[in-house]
Structure formats: C-alpha cells, structure tokens
Amino acid sequence: MNIDPKTPVVDFLFLFLFVSSCCFLGRCCYAIDTIRSEQSIRDIRGETLISQDDIFELGFFSPPNSTLRYVGIWYHKIDGEQTVVWVANRDVPISDRNGVLRIGNDGNLEVLDGNNTIVWTSNASVPSSNTAAILLGTGNFVLSSNESIGHTTKAYWQSFDHPTDTYLPEMRVLMSIVKGENHALRSWKSASDPSPGNFSIGVDPFGAPQIVIWNQTRRMWRSGQWNGVVFTGVPNVSSFASFLYGFRLSEPEADGSMYFTYTPPNASDLVRFRMGWDGKEEQLRWDDGLKSWTVVQSEPVSDCDLYNFCGNFGVCDITKIPKCSCPQGFRPKFQDQWNRGNWSGGCERRTELQCKRNASDAGCNSEQDGFKGLRCMKLPDFANRVTPGNSETCRGKCLANCSCNAYADVTTIGCLIWTGDLIDVQNLDKAGHLMFLRLPRSELGSGKKISNLVIAIIVLAGVFFLCITIWLLWRCKRKMKSEIRNSIPTFYGSNGNEFSADLSGSTELVVDGSQVNGPELPLFNFNFKCVAAATNNFSEENKLGQGGFGPVYKGELPTSQQIAVKRLEVAGRSGQGSEEFKNEIILIAKLQHRNLVRLLGCCIQGEEKLLIYEYMPNKSLDYFLFGRFLLSILLIQFSQHFMIKSMVDQTKQALLDWGKRFAIIEGIARGLLYLHRDSRLRIIHRDLKSGNILLDEEMNPKISDFGMARIFGCNQYEANTVRVVGTYGYMSPEYAMEGLFSIKSDVYSFGVILLEIVSGRKNTSFHLSDCKHTSLIGYAWELWKENKPMELVDPSIRDTCNSSEVLKCIHVGMLCVQDSAALRPKMESVVLILESEGTPTLPEPRQPKYICKKTLKGSDGTDFYLDGQDFVSSNDVTVTTVSGR
Ligand SMILES: *[C@@H]1O[C@H](CO)[C@@H](O)[C@H](O)[C@H]1NC(C)=O
Ligand SMILES: *[C@@H]1O[C@H](CO)[C@@H](O)[C@H](O)[C@H]1NC(C)=O
Ligand SMILES: *[C@@H]1O[C@H](CO)[C@@H](O)[C@H](O)[C@H]1NC(C)=O
Ligand SMILES: *[C@@H]1O[C@H](CO)[C@@H](O)[C@H](O)[C@H]1NC(C)=O
Ligand SMILES: *[C@@H]1O[C@H](CO)[C@@H](O)[C@H](O)[C@H]1NC(C)=O
Ligand SMILES: *[C@@H]1O[C@H](CO)[C@@H](O)[C@H](O)[C@H]1NC(C)=O
Helix, strand or coil, rough: CCEEEEECHHHHHHHHHHHHHHHHHCCCCCCCCCCEECCCCCCCCCEEECCCCCCEEEEECCCCCCCEEEEEECCCCCCCCHHHEEEEEEEECCCCCCCEEEECCCCCEEEEECCCCEEEEECCCCCCCCCCEECCCCCCCCEEEEECCCCCCCCCCHHCCCCCECCCCCCCEEEEEECEEEEEEEEECCCCCCEEEEEEEEEEECCCCEEEEEEECEEEEEECCCCCCCEECCCCCCCCCCCCEEEECCCCCCCEEEEEEECCCCCCCEEEEECCCCCEEEEEEECCCCEEEEEEEEECCCCCHCCCCCCCCCCEEECCCCEEEEECCCECCCCCHHCCCCCCCEEEECCHHHHHHCCHHHHHHHCCCCEEEEEEEEECCCCCEECCCCCCHHHHHHHHHHCCCCCEEEEECEEEEEECCCCCCCEEECEEEEEEEEECCHHHHEEEEEEEEEHHHHHHHHHHHHHHHHHHHHHHHHHHHHHHHHHHHHHHCCCCHHHHHCCCCCCCCCCEEEEEECCCCCCEEEEEEHHHHHHCCCCCHEEEEEEEEEEEEEEEECCCCEEEECCCHHHCCCCCCHHHHHHHCCCCCCCCCEECCEEEEEEEEEEEEEEEEECCCCCHHHHHHCCHHHHHHHHHHHHHHCCHHHHHHHHHHHCCCHHHHHHHHHHHHHHHHHHHHCCCCCCCCCCHHHHEEEEEECCCCCEECCCCHHHCCCCCEEECCCCCCCCCCCHHHHHHCCCCEEEHHHHHHHHHHHHHHHHHCCCCHCCCHHHHCCHHHHHHHHHHHCCHHHHHCCCHHHHHCHHHHHHHHHHHHHHHHCCCCCCCCHHHHHHHHHHCCCCCCCCCCEEEEEEECHHHHCCCCCCCCCCCCCCCCCCCCCCCCCCCC
C-alpha cells in the first residue's frame, strides 16, 4: 500500500491514515492486488493496488504537465518516469483528488468524483453484486465473482478487453470478418491528455489479416498480409525485432473469430506496444541497465512505409532515387506533378487490358492478357483471397475476371487477387512476395523477348550437353569393350550360361565359370576386373550413393545389362572369412520376392568384397517423397521462372499420387513380412529407411540392403565406431539406446517410413526448436491426439486421397512407432490390416515419448517394454541356425 508522499499530513494524521489503511481490506502492511465489494481506493489517501510480483500498480495518476486525475495502470517495478499502460476514465478526468474507485452496488467497477457522480463504469453484465477485481501480474485488471477471484475463471470484465493505447503481452486482439476492422488501440490526444486521439492501430481481417495504423479512418501504415508466421510486408530489421516474431493467430472459435497474441522472446522482459499520440507505433523493451525504455521497432519508419506513398499502381523502393516508379506497362498519371515529386497521383496503364477493349478491337488482336512477375513486393492492400477450382489456377482465376489487375500465390496464404487499383505497393529488399501484374500482350514485349532468349539458350545448352553425353557414353562403351577384348586372356573360361550367351560374338565371359550353387540359382561370382571396368573403375560419376556398408556404383555389363554394385567398406573388418561370406551371400541370394531387390552375384578378391544387384532406374523412395528428385527441382525452378505455378504441383503430384503411395506401403510391408516370417532365414533388416526402398519402372518398391545385417552379424556398431549401422530417425528406441534389436525394431522403422510416405515429410527434417516437434512422429502424435490426423497428409494429395485408407495407414503407423516393442504389431498383422477392406477396429496407440533426439542416449526414465521372445541380444543376431553350408 502506498502513501502518496505529496499529501501534506501532520504526524498524527499520518499515523491515523497508516493504521486505517492497514486495516483497509483487513490485510496489514502487504501490497494488495484485490479490491472487493464494500472496499474502495481513494485518491486522497494515495491508495493503490499492486500486482503480485510488484510489476504493475493501479490507482489515480496525473499525466505529465497536467493536474487532472485519472484511474490507470502503470509499471510499479521500474524506476524513472511513470509509464501508464491503461486508463479507465480517459474521456472524463476528475479535477481534484476526491476521486474514488470502488465496486458499485450492481457489482461493477466504478469511478466516482468528489460529488459522488459516476464518471466511469465497467458497465458489464454482472450476474451477482458479490464481485471482486484483481490486478494480475500481466497488467490485466479482472472483475469476476468474489469466490473465484484469482483463479482462472470467467471474467465478467477485464481491462485487456478494453485497452487504451498500449498492447501488453498476452492481450488478445480480436480478428473477426463478421465484426470487421478492429481499431484495438487508440492513441492519447497528446502527451498530457489520455482522451482518444486521432490514431488507432488494429487488425483488418479482410483478405489475409493485416495490422493497420489509421489516422481517424484514413490508413497510414499497414504490416502486409499475415502468412501464418510473420507479417509479410515488414522487412526483417533485427532478429529480436518487431512485428516479425512472437505473434500468433489462434484457431478460429465457434463464431469464426480469431485472436492475435504476442509473446516476447524472453518471458522475463518487460515489453509493450504503444500507439503514440504522434502517429507512431512503437515496440518498447525495458532495459534494466539503462533504466529506460528502448525502442525495439517502430512504424512507420520511412516514406515508403507511409500508406500508398507512390499513389495507386506506383511502386515505392527505399533504395532507389527517386523512390517512386511506375511498373512496366504503366506511366505517371499526372506527369508534371510526378516530375515535381508529388507522387500522390500514382500511375496508370499505358495500354488498356485486352479484355477491356471493345469486341471489334479485340477481333484483330485477340491475344489474351499476360502477366509480369515482380519480385519481393509488399503485396497491395485489399486483396481478395480466392480458392481456385479443381482445374483452375490462381492465374486462371485472375484472367477470368477482367477487373483483376494482379495475383499472387503465397504458399501459406493461398491465392490472392486484386480487382481494384493496386494500392500501397512497395519493393522490399529481403521480404515480400512474388506478385504477377496483369498486362496486355503488347506491354509484355520486352519481357517476353528475354524469356524467349532464355528458353532458346536453355534448349541449345540442353541439346549440346545431351550430344556430349551420348558421345562420351559411346566412347566409354567402345573403350570398355575393347578393354575387355584385350583382357580376355586374364579371364576365366566360360561355360554356357546366360551371360555368355548374351555376349556378342566371341567376346567372353564375365563370370568365373561355374554357377555357384546349382542351376536353379542364377548367382555368379563376378570377376573383379570386369566389375571394375563396368563401373568405370568405381568412378565418382558412376556412384549412386553411399549406403550403410559402403558406396554403391552403377555399372553396365558388356551384355548391356545394368547393375548396381555395392562395394563393402567394412568387409575386411567384419571378421568373416571369404568362404563364410560367400555362403551367406548364397543364402541371401536365395531369398526372392517381388518386393526385395535381387542380388545377382558377388565378387571376392582379397579384401575387396562386392555385391552385384539388379539396377533400379527409378532411384529410391526418398527421391520421390522429399523432392530431391533432380528433375522435379529443375522443373520447379523452370516453371517458377516462367511463372507456370500449376506445373510444379502437377509434376510432383503426377509422380506419387495416393494410389501409388498406398501400393508402395503395401509392397514394403509384404517384403518385410517375407524377410521376417516367410523366408527361411528370418532376417532383421536393421537399416530400413526410405533411402533403402528402391523403385522399379512401375514404381514397385523393393527393399534393398536386406541381407547386410546378417552378413555383418554380431557387432552392429561396426569396428568403425563413428558410424552406427542404422539411421537416426528410423531407429527404434531400444535399438538406439540399448543396442537391442528384433523384428519389432524393423516394425518401428516401417512405421516411420509409412508416416513419411503419407506426409511427404522426412522424419529428421524437423528443425523447430520446440522439443515436441523435433520429429515427424511427435508431430503426427500431436495431430492424432487432437483428432485431426488428416492434417498430416501431404497437401499435394490431401484432396484426392482415399481418406479411409489414409486414416488406416496413419493408425497403423502410430501403432508401429510406439515406444514399447511389445505393443507394436508384427508385420503379419500390419499386412492383414492394410489389405483388409474397410477399417478393422485397432487398439489406440500410446504416445511415443521417444521423439526427441536429446533423449537418444539418455536414461530419462522412459519406459521400454521389452518383449523377451522377440529380442535377441546384440551378440546373438542369428535367430535360426544357418543350414545348407
Ligand atoms: C452501458 O452499456 C449499455 C449497453 O450495453 C449502454 O446502453 C449504456 O449507455 C452504457 N452505459 C455507460 C455509462 O457507458
Ligand atoms: C487530429 O485531427 C484533427 C482534425 O483533423 C486535427 O485538428 C488535430 O490537430 C489532429 N491531432 C493530432 C494530434 O494530429
Ligand atoms: C532473459 O532476460 C533475463 C533478464 O534480463 C536474462 O537474465 C536472461 O538471460 C534472458 N534470457 C534469454 C534467453 O535471453
Ligand atoms: C499532387 O498531385 C495531386 C494529383 O495530381 C493534386 O491533386 C495535388 O493537389 C498535388 N499536391 C501538391 C501539393 O501539389
Ligand atoms: C467501345 O464501343 C463503344 C460503343 O460501341 C464506344 O462508345 C466506346 O468509346 C468504345 N471504347 C473503346 C475503348 O474503343
Ligand atoms: C470480378 O471482381 C469484382 C470485384 O471483386 C466482382 O464484383 C465481379 O463480380 C467479378 N466478376 C466476375 C465475372 O467474377
């Protein structure tokens, strides 16, 4: 409780006041934060409320250079000038110190002047008069029922719903299409007059929401459209800054209204936004060292920030002199005003749009209008957010309406079109978006010429490279053939096998004579030199990738059969003799399934151990899923450059629609089931990941590397301890942390791949700092828990997929990635579920807690239920004894 030192009191009176104020509200000598009915705060006694952590204070105050009294809230904690953040009776000041704040008979808060006239009331509908009001540590003054005060209950009234000129963190700013523009904060009239001034700041909900500063009803500044993360028209000046970070837009409530909130990066900082009486919005942060408020960010800053500074269709660029210019195809509307630096007239079209011209005109020149892309634009005001139809694009939507002047397709917002003049356009340095300005063909001229030139160059370059490549290939092949011819004497002789039969003429033999294990098994012991020649001596150009056990090369046999060669790096250290190795290979080569990559043969020469596989032209699943596919990247760049947005989506979609994805999921499941149960060897893969799923011409999935774990047996942490066999993100918790693996760890990896296929996102590509989103699994669980699993689905297929199949898949995926190995289904159940018609009743998945990389090696008390039956220790990988040696 504060005693205003300015109040002149004689000692006994002071004592009297002290005692009486101590007994005031029944609590002695503590700062109080609550006022109850029958209680009051009197200006004359200097009484105030102070919030719990001494941050805010509520009471009577006078602004600088004024003697008028107002009820307000200011920072208690900070030294220096009083910083008022809220004023109750901003219109009706009290002229003397006889004002009283109390809870009135109807339960509302009221401010009375010396004549007991109500000058301000909270005027809420209060169900009972038994109320109390509390000043919270956030600066919110909340009126609620007496019993529930201080608990989080419904407030009858709160100052956060009636802000004056200051926004405090945790305040909610309404955004509602129904209620229209929300002028949330209104400036003071002057530094010494809190009554409402000319300037306000708030939310314009139409199109994509924006923050706007108004001078009365005229717009003075706007933030640019909200894209879900930032306001797109505010350049990123400093990283702590500003409007860019910390804002959130809540989910829509039942009536469609949403709320903007702001959370400062450092919760202990005192931060506020203020609409100044001079028309400047400022974000301020209290600097404890300097004992003053520092301006973190302020708007508007430059001329270009001033609303529509260059007039309609004019483009402002702060880095240029002059700042204003007209875009291509436009000219100043009032040339001499413009030359004098009066930009307000703006620009106009040089040539009318084709669609606006009379039909007879159009007859001779009926070309459609085109678009010119402008980069880094603060998108114009008054956007219409439209949803293009199925076959339509955003561009098509704009072309369809003659009054459409521009469009932009912003990933997180969608399609925006502008049907009026383009207002308040700015060219930003490092922010903004690509906007397409509609122009008649005749005005696109020069741009089109450049495009044609670029196309011509690209085509010529392409043809040139193609020729070179073909020539090189041809030379290579010739060279290789002649090499083989020359080296024939060093090769072993042949007998009639399929390779020799295919070899042209007398040229012989790649293989070392005998088929290794009887006629039914087409496994060959390849000659090292031949394999080396086929892969161009393991050249870098022929390298397809790096697997867990060594690099993979592409090769072509003289029979022109394409092969993939894995050169085992760790073979020498695996402790296996070449005889054992060969036997393992023979066993593994016997495994044949349409969803496993076929092993054609091997080659052992000294320390060198090679495995020869059939070659898969379509690369691996991750190339398709995660857009690393070179062609699509090129296509995307190409189409972005030439503004054919639709092409991007179509290319990617065409590659993997839901039908294909589901077939791939089923294929992987069957392949895995074969390895786990149906094959004679019962193989645990241990490094199942989308990079190990190869796709053939018809996009059938084929599991590769499946025999590796078996070949390398015991020590899954290879001698080279830096590399753990297995890939982070796909390893089950018990394998990653304890080195325990079982068929259930493959099930886990399968679950991850399944979720990746459904979502089109890589498990390890999550970089959000928030722990719960470090992985796809965590993200998937969030959505699952919130009962909106469909949001996980790759946006490119979300509208076209079969949702019951998708839901079934996600459910299976969630079951497979459970922490407890015992709770994960076996592959036979997975295949059954996937192949069943309709949706069988499945158990509810448990939350995967192992979703944070940090817990990988930690013993954080996470429970793992070990299924004794399935588990084999790391020293005992061989589950069934090897037969047939
Ligand atoms: C209180 O609110 C009612 C409508 O809810 C309004 O008619 C009345 O004028 C308000 N009274 C004051 C004093 O603001
Ligand atoms: C507010 O607007 C009125 C009328 O347009 C003007 O007279 C007054 O000076 C303005 N006040 C400020 C602080 O700009
Ligand atoms: C937050 O602010 C407090 C006090 O100013 C400081 O001690 C702390 O280091 C800050 N934390 C971060 C993450 O910046
Ligand atoms: C600027 O140009 C506009 C439009 O031509 C005109 O109405 C206005 O009076 C001019 N302002 C000044 C200060 O010349
Ligand atoms: C179009 O035709 C109408 C009458 O047919 C005429 O009044 C108008 O000037 C023409 N507009 C243009 C741009 O040629
Ligand atoms: C074109 O857009 C304007 C403005 O939004 C609208 O009034 C008009 O109906 C639209 N015309 C067509 C054909 O959609």
